[in-house]
Amino acid sequence: MSEDAFLAAYDPDAYGRLALTVDVVLMGIRDGQPAVLLLKRAEPPQAGLRALPGGFVGVEETLEAAAERVLCDKAGLSGFHLEQLYTFGAIGRDPRMRIVSVAYLALLPEAAFAAAQSNGAGLLPAVIEVPWAGEAGGPVAVRAPDESGSLRLAFDHADILALAILRLRGKLAYSGVGFALLPERFTLRQLQAVHEAILGTPLNKPAFRRRMLDRGWLEPTGEREAGTSFRPPELYRFRQP
Amino acid sequence: MSEDAFLAAYDPDAYGRLALTVDVVLMGIRDGQPAVLLLKRAEPPQAGLRALPGGFVGVEETLEAAAERVLCDKAGLSGFHLEQLYTFGAIGRDPRMRIVSVAYLALLPEAAFAAAQSNGAGLLPAVIEVPWAGEAGGPVAVRAPDESGSLRLAFDHADILALAILRLRGKLAYSGVGFALLPERFTLRQLQAVHEAILGTPLNKPAFRRRMLDRGWLEPTGEREAGTSFRPPELYRFRQP
């Protein structure tokens, strides 16, 4: 049957139902490591496990709008970097019903990441530990700050997190995505710390400075960071190229 | 309302309905340019316009399986490179109803690209003309081979095509994706032609040879291409690293 013939005769009730949701990875940097905000599941299935905040996609709502709504409802935030990651549609990924989920990645500067924890929706920070180098890929571990054991994630949310790291690492070199994790004005050292956290590897300072300054994305503000007990670093601004 | 409470009380009939489809970009190289296989829409809406082949996602079917099904039903092919591109969910993208579509990219070697045209499902080849350099992005034009005017694409399928080109260009340098457009055994010149077609720019021959050979992906077969009227080039095989 052609797609058109199918659609003309489309009777939703004649078919099993399929639900569409968005899951949002709320990512930030904490203690020099990538971190994510998770909810502790209160009810079965997978009660007690950590899960990404998510929500159903409304019939009159775009995917992006649904992700923004989750960001707003669960974290009390809006206006931050939000990009689509991937769509997960394995059959048994949610035991309750067939749920296809579009994963989004939100990038939060440190202040927003901290603010989201106190906005009352119960978001808890967890550090992402990436056991592989470069863009090799594979499972990632998640643990609560100041605890040793790793947390278990509900459903296929560990896969979503791994993909978020993979995507970030890949885009870091050629896109301005790293700036989304920094406040409006920042020092080169802060920028380097963000890159090191995402890549999971230390970087060479002079080479990093040179690369960033040569790229033309950085606009010196003329101001310097206050409150240091040493030579105060220049503050830069991200200038969309 | 929490996600769980929502789900517990979930009554599909109480909400408007939302359909999930896959659309597949069947891409190949034709005359040194990226090309795609399209269907000519027979019925309204957008009758006469070209559209990507697609289909509804079954309730007991993964997204990947749905894309493979489309590849098989519409092109009579299977076993080729297939990757998820992006999920399109704008409100008015299909005038009939709310349809969210997961776009997939299939890469076909020249022989498979040609075979798909004669498999009876009415797929017509069209050349993709990319008016922007690098990964700038923007709309792309599509025209039938040996015709001058450009074809109009149905729905948001032009956006999907543009994204396919963008994704391919981005992945070409660091992944083995280019080999999916070549037969099992190929010459370095053929490989270079594929890269040039995707990138839309000529490449330097010695530099390209060096890069490819140094990467360790190429295994010499010891055989040489027959039927040339000049020095026969060595045939290589792609060796997954």
Added chain:
DNA sequence: TTGACATAGACGCAAACTGCATCTTAGTTA
């Protein structure tokens, strides 16, 4: 049989990029 021809494939060099050790600068603090 042999020389023209066309493309494969190798070589050499210069420019650009990257990593790295080290040096200088500009603040605070004792």
Added chain:
DNA sequence: TAACTAAGATGCAGTTTGCGTCTATGTCAA
């Protein structure tokens, strides 16, 4: 005012890349 600390600059060597050119190896026609 001298010690201290991190910012920021400099110089150099190893690597990668672009590119012109040279050699190799097949076919084909005289």
